[in-house]
Amino acid sequence: MSVHAGDGPASAAKPLRTAARELAEIGAAIQETSAHATAALTDGAVLGALVRAPAEGYRAQRALLRAVTNRRGLGYAVAGGRLGGLAARAGGMAGAESLAVLILATSLRLRIAAVTEDHPELVADPLMGRLIEAVGADRDIQSLRALRAMLKDRGAVRTLSGLAPVFGEVLALRALLDENPLNDTAAWLIATGGGYASADPITGVSNRAIAVLDTGEGAARRLELDTAEVARLSSHGSLLGFLRNIGVVGTTGRVLIQSVTGPDGVARHVVQVPGMRFGRPDNDSPQDLLGAFSSAVLDSGPYSRALVKAIDDSGIPRGAEIALIGHSAGGAAIMNLAQDPAFCARYTVTHAVAIGSPVDFKRPADPRTWVASVTNQHDIIPTLDGQGAGGCFDLHPGWYVVDYFDATHLFPVCHGIEHYTANIANDLPEARDRIDHALTPYRGPVTRSQAYLLFDRVPDPDGFPFLTVPTYRVATPDGALELPVRCHDGGALTAYFAVDARAAAALLEGTGLGPAVRVAGRALVAVHASWNRRTSLGAYREVGLGIVVHDAWRPPSIRVWPDVARSARRRRSGSWLVGSVVDTETVSAVAPEVWGYEPSLADLDIELTARSVRIAAGGPEGRFLALRGWLGPGIPAGAPDLVAYSRHEGTTLRSCVETRGRGRVHPAPRARLVAGPAAHPMARHLRALGLDGARPLLCLSTFAHQTLRGAGVPVRTT
Amino acid sequence: MPAVPEAIAVHAGVLRSDALVLADCAERLREIEARLDADGAAPQWLRDTVNAHIAACLTASADLDEAATRLDVYAGRARR
Numbered sequence: 001m002s003v004h005a006g007d008g009p010a011s012a013a014k015p016l017r018t019a020a021r022e023l024a025e026i027g028a029a030i031q032e033t034s035a036h037a038t039a040a041l042t043d044g045a046v047l048g049a050l051v052r053a054p055a056e057g058y059r060a061q062r063a064l065l066r067a068v069t070n071r072r073g074l075g076y077a078v079a080g081g082r083l084g085g086l087a088a089r090a091g092g093m094a095g096a097e098s099l100a101v102l103i104l105a106t107s108l109r110l111r112i113a114a115v116t117e118d119h120p121e122l123v124a125d126p127l128m129g130r131l132i133e134a135v136g137a138d139r140d141i142q143s144l145r146a147l148r149a150m151l152k153d154r155g156a157v158r159t160l161s162g163l164a165p166v167f168g169e170v171l172a173l174r175a176l177l178d179e180n181p182l183n184d185t186a187a188w189l190i191a192t193g194g195g196y197a198s199a200d201p202i203t204g205v206s207n208r209a210i211a212v213l214d215t216g217e218g219a220a221r222r223l224e225l226d227t228a229e230v231a232r233l234s235s236h237g238s239l240l241g242f243l244r245n246i247g248v249v250g251t252t253g254r255v256l257i258q259s260v261t262g263p264d265g266v267a268r269h270v271v272q273v274p275g276m277r278f279g280r281p282d283n284d285s286p287q288d289l290l291g292a293f294s295s296a297v298l299d300s301g302p303y304s305r306a307l308v309k310a311i312d313d314s315g316i317p318r319g320a321e322i323a324l325i326g327h328s329a330g331g332a333a334i335m336n337l338a339q340d341p342a343f344c345a346r347y348t349v350t351h352a353v354a355i356g357s358p359v360d361f362k363r364p365a366d367p368r369t370w371v372a373s374v375t376n377q378h379d380i381i382p383t384l385d386g387q388g389a390g391g392c393f394d395l396h397p398g399w400y401v402v403d404y405f406d407a408t409h410l411f412p413v414c415h416g417i418e419h420y421t422a423n424i425a426n427d428l429p430e431a432r433d434r435i436d437h438a439l440t441p442y443r444g445p446v447t448r449s450q451a452y453l454l455f456d457r458v459p460d461p462d463g464f465p466f467l468t469v470p471t472y473r474v475a476t477p478d479g480a481l482e483l484p485v486r487c488h489d490g491g492a493l494t495a496y497f498a499v500d501a502r503a504a505a506a507l508l509e510g511t512g513l514g515p516a517v518r519v520a521g522r523a524l525v526a527v528h529a530s531w532n533r534r535t536s537l538g539a540y541r542e543v544g545l546g547i548v549v550h551d552a553w554r555p556p557s558i559r560v561w562p563d564v565a566r567s568a569r570r571r572r573s574g575s576w577l578v579g580s581v582v583d584t585e586t587v588s589a590v591a592p593e594v595w596g597y598e599p600s601l602a603d604l605d606i607e608l609t610a611r612s613v614r615i616a617a618g619g620p621e622g623r624f625l626a627l628r629g630w631l632g633p634g635i636p637a638g639a640p641d642l643v644a645y646s647r648h649e650g651t652t653l654r655s656c657v658e659t660r661g662r663g664r665v666h667p668a669p670r671a672r673l674v675a676g677p678a679a680h681p682m683a684r685h686l687r688a689l690g691l692d693g694a695r696p697l698l699c700l701s702t703f704a705h706q707t708l709r710g711a712g713v714p715v716r717t718t
Numbered sequence: 719m720p721a722v723p724e725a726i727a728v729h730a731g732v733l734r735s736d737a738l739v740l741a742d743c744a745e746r747l748r749e750i751e752a753r754l755d756a757d758g759a760a761p762q763w764l765r766d767t768v769n770a771h772i773a774a775c776l777t778a779s780a781d782l783d784e785a786a787t788r789l790d791v792y793a794g795r796a797r798r
Contacts (some may be wrong), residue, residue, distance in 0.1 A: 015759045019750045026743045030775070033736035037782060040729035040789065045722045060726075060788035067733075067785045073778035099774045106767050113761045619775035 003081050013114035017392040020114065023107035024192045024392070028068065031100040033436065037067045041078075047355065074663035075099045101176050104191040108173045109183040110391035115165045117239070118389070118405070119377070127153060128162055132170065140334050153199035161411040164378045165389040172386065190386035193393030195361055214294035216456030218286060218305030220313060223254060224450045233258075233449055237442040239435045242272050242325045243355065243421040249451065251277040253285035255307065255330075257314045259448040263442040268321045268350075271311060271337075274417065275328025275356070275381075282322050286456050292329030295336060295565070296384055302456040303329065304336035310344060310452035316347065325352040327417045328381055331357025331373075338364040351439060358385035360395050371396065372435050374424065377405040381417045383629075400438070402431040463488050466660040466706050474711065484710040485537045491608050491703045492530040492659075493615070495627060495696035496548075499523035499689040504547045507688070511718030512652060513576050513645055515687055517548045517560050519697065524548040525689055526575050527627060527673065527696075528642065529615045531606040532707070540584040541616050542603040543625065545685055546575025546644060552717050567641050570658035579682040594646030595655045595712045603655045608701060610634060610664070613671050624680035629671030631699050634664030639702040646712065653712030661705025667701045730789035740779035755788045759766045773775040 030354060040046060041064040050057040065102035068077045075098040112132055116122045123129050125151045126254035135143035150159045163170060168190050175187030189195045215517065225233070225248075232248045234241030237260040249256050249272065256272040277287040285291070294301035316322065335345050339353040341362030353372045356379050364371060373396075377389035389403060406423055408414045424432045424556040436443065462469065467486045474481050481484040501516060504523035508514040516523035529543045550556045551563065551572035563573050580599035582588050588601045602624075607614040611632070617625035639661040648654050673694050675686035686692055751768040754760035 012759060015754055015757045019754055022746065022750055029743060030778070032777070033733075033739055033782065036729075036736050037785065040733060040785070043725065043729065046723040046729065046789075049722045049792070049796040053792055056788070056792040056795040060785065060792040063781070063788040067778070067781035070777065070781055073774055073781045075774070077778075078721055099771070102774075103771055106764075106771065110761070110764075127756040163772060201797075434756045457732055468740060620755075 013117035016110050016114035016117065017390075020107045020110035020390075021193075021392040023103055027100045027104040027107060028192055030077075031079060031098070032151075034068060034074050034079040034098060034100060037064055037074070038078050039329070040064055040516050041068060060150065072210055073099065075102065080612065080688070083556075093177050097177065105173055105176050107392075108176070108191055108390075110170045111169045111392055112166045113167070114171075114392070115377075117392045119165050122162070122166065126677060131163075154489050156410060159379055160517070161378055161409050161414070163410075164380045164411060165384065165405070167383045168386045168388045169390045177477070182295065185384070186453075193387065193391070194393060214286075214290040214301055214456070216305070217300035217458075218302045218307070218309055219455040219458040220255075220310035220452040221455070223250075223453045225254075225256075225449075225451045230449070235446050237262075237270065237323075237439070237444055237446060238426055239353070239432060239439055242270055242342075242353075243417060243424065245328070246274045246325065246327050246330070247417045247421060249274055250286060251275055253277055253287050253455075253481050254451050254453050255310060257310060257316075257450050257452065258446050258491040259316075260442050260446050261444045263444055266321070266441070267447065268323065268442050269311075269314070269316045270306065270323045270325060271328040271334065273307065273324070273330030275326075275330045284455055284459060285455075286331065286333075286454050288468075291456070292332070295329050296356070298336075298338055299339060301333070303333040303454070303504055304340070306454035306456070307333055307337055308340075311337075311347070313452070314450055318346055319348055321348045322348045323353070324349060325353045325355075326353075327355045327420065328356060328357055328415065331355055331359055332362070335359045335362035335364075336368075338362070338369050341365040343509065344369075350441065353435060353439075355417070356381055356415055360383050360385050360387040360391070363396075363543050367398075370400070370438050372400040372437075372438070373404070374420065374428075374431065375401040375404075376414045377403060377419065378409045378411060378425065380411050381415050382471035384430060400431075402428060404428060431599060441610070463706065466558075467708065469708060474594065476590045476593045478586070479584060481590050481594065481679070482536055483594065484708045485535055486707070487532045487535040487705075487707040489534040489545075490530055490532040490707060491605075491606075492528065492639075492701070492705065493608055493613050493627075494526050494612075494700045495669070495673070496525070496643075496692065496693055496698045497523045497525045497673070497694050497696050498531070499691060499694075503689050504711070507578055507685070508547060508549065508576055511576055511634045511645075511647060513549045514547075515550060515556055517550055517573065525691070527625075528575075529604075529606050529627070530707075531608070537590075538584060538586055540582055540587045541606050542580065542582045542587070542599070542616065543606075543682075544575075544580040544603055544644070545578045545682060547578060549573060549576050549645065565640075568643050568658050571641070571643045571656075574645050574654065577644050577646045578685050581682060592648060595644070595646060596651070596653035597644075597646035602680075608703065610703075613699070613701070617678065618676060618678055618685065622678045623676040624676040624678040624683035625676060627671055627688065630669070631666040631701065632668040632670055634701065637663050637665045637700070639663040639705045640700050645715075648712075651714045652717045654715045655712035656710060658708045658713045659702065659705050660707075661702050663700055663705070664704040666701065671696060671699070723793040726789050726793035726796065730786045730793060731788065732784040735777045737786065739784065742774045744775035745774045747775065761783040765766070 054090035077098040131146035134146050172187040173191035175183040251274050258270045276292040286306050291303045295303045338349050349369050351370045355374045471482050498519045501523040504516040526546050531541050576598050581602050582599045583604040592598045603619045605616040612630050615627040639659040641659050643655040644655050673691050675683045675692035747768050
């Protein structure tokens, strides 16, 4: 365990870091001289006087040109101004380097050497050594080979974890010496500690250009934590307590604001902010990848703006004292608050503690704000601003900085809030005590805890607009039911089969419906399975078996096919429901009254992925239906509506399920339907239709849809 | 055009000053290397690298000094 705190590294690496910093200063000074010489060379006034003194002017121009192109002197050192910038880029593409760049490269190599003092495993590792040496010597092919060998030998995660302590330096070194002129500014900033790496040091793509994709004014909604979470929250203010709270809240899009009574009896407030939420890079939460990026790169982003909304809503009085504690992207977001003069004018930000965060170039608006930064040297995230374990600049002399390492080198384990909390609790007692001491005004009983769910922008009302419909209540024998039933989140699979037309006709006999829609002389039958994860009727699964029938009021026609694809409201054909199974008593109880059929109650298991399906009806002992196997490739399509016909007490009912969402058509499914041996009516029907062992002709799937399901409407069929 | 020779002379003055900066850089590089050597902290590759930088700084210093001198002469001629 090594701890570099406050006044910087104190190991044998210190002289190397000092030398690296001085070399960076020398590089910057030389770059300035290059810019001066370029300015003289390209100044119109200097060129304009050539007519008055052509010989002297020519000699002066030649001397200037030599000064900025002499490989033994300044190197290819055209720099500064528009012309200089263009010429410098052209030179970069040709691989011509300047003396300033070469000296900065030496500075970076010294930084790497300093890191290896603390991390001897870097040089002991032959592959890592090969990579660092090749990058430093500007040997592109060798460095690529070394990197490829590392990736092959230990995978991307272990390679990145191993490189983490020198990640910024290796990238900057490569960017300085490669032929890509777009990444030179980023490399220069990393090498001189001049600011946040403005671009990806590999490609040169502007970080700011990516960060501005994260848009939104930010929004926050109050949220109650569940009982188990509340029980795990700390009831007394302390650094470890706050960090554990961040662990409790997790990367779920939520933050926590607590009020504490300090030892002096004064109420103060602690904003506890987790890091990035894994998943889609851009979702409706500011805790996504783009949010992490924008929080780190920009002074304000949806994350910090949403935090402001939460804090403003929490009722913290103006001028009250606030401590901000953030992990990962949350650390960058809280530092954005700390450096926002308007926010600091409303509240007194006394402390900002960033754990595992890229915050080197953040600056609090109020110089009295006490700032602590704790980073693990194997954690890549804090190095994303370009400054990591090899940093040689005292970027924030007033901060309390703990830059440590432990035996856990694997990212992302070493980045987790639980890992940081454990390190601070067990391995960094001095740092813990120092930060806790600084947080003394907040070390008292917690009097209030309020969680917030954050959003990039004010979220749509639940279900808006599809599920924003008038509702009404109907009485059923099992109590009142609100219709239409609204499913906010569900998924479904409809598998179409071709069966013997006579068997289908036998089941349709006496219904007043039919005939069945035919495919190559066989009747079309659908097995529909839905997993309604969040509905106004609770969560439930349902599996139904239906025979697809023509419009009962017109002669059978080939025009049934376009009709099958119509929205439910305009569709005349539908499925005669032969049998149905649900897995909740509530749905089983209301279905006869509302939809006119009597589903049986059984265990249902529905698993649907982009390529496969697994549906099982009935428990392991009484399995009566199973559909499982590959769905094959899927073609994007809209999620289909459903129209079902059923019969209840002598009346035919037509009920519709309107669907909104994206679906897929699987034209070549390989799944197979199996009718179980159980004497369940569904199994009997499946066997009667010859579906035992059948493969579907076609499947339609949706993973995330919303549905509206109204009551069945009586229709006369005779 | 009295401003033009003055502008050229200003460039000459800046470059002459930069020549001194570069000479100073060479001296600072020498000190850094000596200090790391004395601390026993200098990596093996450092000596050759820093020596190359020092030589380049001195050459660059001479180049800038030469350019400054040429610019001064040019400015003087342009004044006439």
